[in-house]
Amino acid sequence: MPRTLRVVCTVLQILGILLTIMRLGYRVRTRMIWVEDMWAVAALVCGVTSLITDWTNFYTSGQAAIISFWVYAFAYPSTVWAVRQSILFSVARIFWSARSSRLTTIIIAVVFLVLYGALTAQRAWQYGHNLDWYNHPDKNGRAHVYLSHPMVIFELITDCISDVIIISFALRLLWGIKLPAKERIMxxxxxxxxxxxxxxxxxxxxxxxxxxxxxxxxxxDLELAVSLITCNLLVATTYIYRIVIRRRNVAESGSDTDVGFSQAVTAPVSRPPVTLDGIGELTTVDLTGYGGDSATQAEPETDINIEM
Structure with a gap:
């Protein structure tokens, strides 16, 4: 049963990796690479490294198993934290024109980096200050060492706090904007x-x-797989939603007019919307009703366009 579960987790990890590759390929093709995509690249590299070293550690022994353990021990948490940064900037991209949102995003990103650095330093100390575990392999010849209880609890607290911060940040930003119920729920x-x-x-x-x-x-492995899938879920669902909306509108109108997600979210504006990358047909979120920043209130006609 454990090996079957490992195979299932590996399939999920591969699915997350493929979703990340597809997401990055789409962004490169449409020339919409942004900060959250750079973090997705980091998550992809660390995720692939984790997958390889995980199985290497499982099927090797001795020095090879020790090396793979060390690499996996740092690649795995790096993947999870890179995913959190990617999700954070995916949310921030919607509201990037609001000064307070930019500042809040940067502060949260720095806090995440500090927490990640603290956790990495703890792991390095735990595994490196006493190397006796090198000489005590298990029955399969693989060396292993557990984190101390305080470190495990600290790591769990940082995981919970960081995820709550991301969700709370998104709720706060989405609360006051004009967004139809279906798009908001999605x-x-x-x-x-x-x-x-x-x-x-x-x-x-x-x-x-x-x-x-x-x-x-x-x-x-399951946490790694779910993190990679979550990293690309917002992009994937928004892209699929745009395709569904476009086809439904084309079917209703009987023409080939390209109706994007931007028309489903906001009413037409009197001037071309402001884009983040200079490319048209982007997702538009109307921040006219958003009162989170004085700059946004001073320019009520400004729209923000993103490609999720």
């Missing part, structure tokens, strides 16, 4: 999948505290 549902990552993080922490080694690796 965006919030995609962002709320971070809750699933939090639940898996809690499960993984319990496995670490109880030293359930086989289950621990499965929980870590």
């Amino acid at each position: 965006i919030l549902a995609a962002l709320s999948t971070s809750i699933i990552v939090t639940i898996v993080s809690i499960f993984r922490a319990i496995c670490q505290l109880m030293h359930f080694r086989n289950t621990l690796r499965i929980a870590a």
Whole structure:
């Protein structure tokens, strides 16, 4: 059963990796690469590294197993935190013209980097200050060491807090803008999948505290897979939504007019909307009713266009 679960988790990880590649390929093709895509690249690299070293550690022993353990120990959390940064900037991209939103995003991103640095330093100290575990491999010849209980609890707290921050940030920004119910539900549902990552993080922490080694690796693989899928879910759902809206409007009008998601979200404006990358047919979010920034209130006609 554990091996079957590992295979299932591996399939999910590969699905997350493929979604990330498709997302990046689409952004490159449409020339819409932005900050959140750079974090998605980091998540992709770390995710592939985690997948390879995970199986390398499983099928090797001795020095090779130790090296793969070290690489996996840092590639795995790096993937999760890169995904959080990508989701954060995906949300921020919608409201990037608002000065307060930009500042809040930068502050949160710095806080995430500090937390990630603290967790990485803790792992490095835990694994490196005493190397006796090199000489105590398990029955399969693989060396392994557990994080201390305080470190596990601290890691769990940072996971929960960071996910709550992302969801709260999105709710705060989306609360006051003009957005139809269907689009609002779609965006919030995609962002709320971070809750699933939090639940898996809690499960993984319990496995670490109880030293359930086989289950621990499965929980870590599952968290990695869910994180990668979540990283691209907002982009994928928005893209699919645009296609559905376009086809439905084309079917209703009987013409080949390209009706994008921007027309489904906002009413036509008297002047061309402001874009982030100079390319048309982007998702438009009308911030006329958004009162979170004085600059936005001073320019009520400004629209923000993004490609999710």
